[in-house]
Amino acid sequence: MNGNDSTPLLKKQKVAAHEDSQSDAEFDFPEYMTSNVNHSAQQDTLYLDTIHRPLLDFDFEKVCSVTLSNTNVYCCLVCGKYFSGRSRTSPSYTHSLENNHHVFINLHNEKYYVLPENYEITSYSALKSLRDINNFLNPKYTKSDIENLPVTARDLDHKSYDVGYVGLNNISANDYSNVVIQALSHIVPIRNWYLSLSHRQDLNARLESMSPLNYNFGILVRKLWSKYLYRNHVSPHEFLQYLSSTTKNQFSITRQSTPKKLLVWLLNNLHLQLSKSIKKSSTVLSDNLRGRIKVTSMEVHTKEVNDKVEFETDENSAKESVSSFWVLTLDLISSPLFMDVTKIQEVALTKLLQKYDGKQTSQVSSSELRTYKLIAPLPRYLIFHIDRGLEKDGSTRGNPTVVQFSTTIDMAPYTEGADQSLNYKLLSTIKRQSTEGVKLDHSDDKNNWAISLRRTDDSWVCIKDLEFNACEGGLLFLEENYLQIWERC
Structure with missing residues (x-):
């Protein structure tokens, strides 16, 4: 040179x-x-x-x-x-x-x-x-690996753990998100789809650039179901940091939200971003979780009869529409103002489901009533939200009513076009555990969240952050159940 x-x-x-x-x-x-x-x-x-x-x-x-x-x-x-x-x-x-x-x-x-x-x-x-x-760092799965799940593995200390049934770190106040991540990652078709990204490099690379939400969620699911963990738990820190950033702290590591709010946001955004990335209107999420419902709206009129106000329904004003849903909300009856504190209200899940039989009316405003009826075919998985009032005005008190249920239900009575039984089996249930504070307005009450999961052998485990315990499926109704996922059987 x-x-x-x-x-x-x-x-x-x-x-x-x-x-x-x-x-x-x-x-x-x-x-x-x-x-x-x-x-x-x-x-x-x-x-x-x-x-x-x-x-x-x-x-x-x-x-x-x-x-x-x-x-x-x-x-x-x-x-x-x-x-x-x-x-x-x-x-x-x-x-x-x-x-x-x-x-x-x-x-x-x-x-x-x-x-x-x-x-x-x-x-x-x-x-x-x-x-x-x-x-x-980056667990990878073959088709055989996915088909053989779940399996037992050993961590760095040679302690055995059940792959997929591991704890998630509660970094500060993110237990509400931990239970949602656990619930979604145990829906088998969704789990398998995200695990398969490890050997679909082109699609995974496309998601990294077009849908960081799906990309980061996929990484977390693959770690949750990894047989190569060095310790028998996973931290959702990286995913939650991205979530906090992209939602401008709507869902934060340091401030609690409700699992239902996060679940609905995740389902909508995972589906929409994935749909754009793969250029299809349907995704693994919509194929398995989204259903259709018929809503009939009727006007309500008031009139005075003998100095009394009476309400009458104008059936001629009835209008029908069909909407899609991710989550079915079940409304609890409000607790009486004066009630024996030693008694807790009880109600059957089938009673709450009558909201969707097409006959029971729900008042949505002073001038409108609605009836609801599910439309066949139902999705493979149904998500129920037992409304305890936690989404209203930032309430932490909630309705403690016990909802009684068996681990199987027939959805045919609530489904239009169902000509035979539509049996569903409980897959997971998210439950609230409340801790009362000292303030009279209950502003310092705290909600803690845990999830019970059904295993392939029909036994049940309860996971609360890093805690892991066996539980009885027949006694799950005794808890303050809040979100449930049911699987068609």
Whole structure:
């Protein structure tokens, strides 16, 4: 190379080193740093014994701990901290020199590098010994893996756990979201669809760019159902951080909302974004959860008879419309003003379902009555919301009425066009556990949320954040059940 070319080369090297935080391509590094061509397989294993797996945690938002950049982020496999870049001016390079930590993984492309030498680990034997880290970071599933779920696995401490039935961290006040995530991830067709994204790379890449919500939800579902967990729980931190950001803190880690609000928001937005991404009007969500309902509206008129006000329905004004639904709301009768505090009201689920028999009227305003009737075919899964008044004016008090139910119901009496039994079996139920505060207006009352899940052998487990206990299916009605998912059987 002649003297005229040397200055541009040096300038190019400096610029490349400076721009390393934006790209991992080899041309971004000076020649003296791209030594991966010359390293040996023996060098690949040189620092592998310094990796400390108990410190690794890939559930958190992938941002550099120094610059807070979310571009080109690496994890130090010795201490578990996140840093950006690999050039001489990068936080990763500085961390390697100052702490004598050498092995890093790129959190996006899952490639391994040794710093400060800056070469990629490529030998088969080394990559094989690191495969468990790849699976922990980004679990992958074959069709056979999905078909054989659930299975039993062992964590890093060799403790066994049932895949899919693991706890979710309650970081601050996100138990309301934990139960919704658990409920959706145990609906088999939805679970299988998101698990299959691990071997549908083109679609997964499209979701990453067009629907980050579906992409991030898919990652969380795959981790929940992973047999490669280092500990028998998962943190939803990364997904909830995205959710908080995209909803402008409507659903926050630090402030409670209600599971029903989050569930409806998730179903609408997951479906709409997925529909646009795959360019189809139907999705795995609508195919399994969305049904149709006939709504008949009638006007109500008042008149005075013998100094009394009477109401009469104008049946000639009846108007019918058909709407779609994700969730069926069941209305509880308000508690009497003066009631023995030692007694709790009870009502049968079948009584609440009469709202949808096409005969029982519901008053929606002073001048309008409505009747409701479900339309066949019903979706494979039905979601019931037992309205305890928690969505009104930010109330935390709620209606504690006990709703009695068996674990199977027939939906034929509430369905137009049903010519035979439509039996459904309870799959999961989200329940409220309230803690009373000391203020008279109950503003400091607190709601805690847990979920009971039916397993494939028909036994039941209750999960409350990280707590995991067996429970009796026949006694589930004794709880303050709030959201239920029923599966057609």
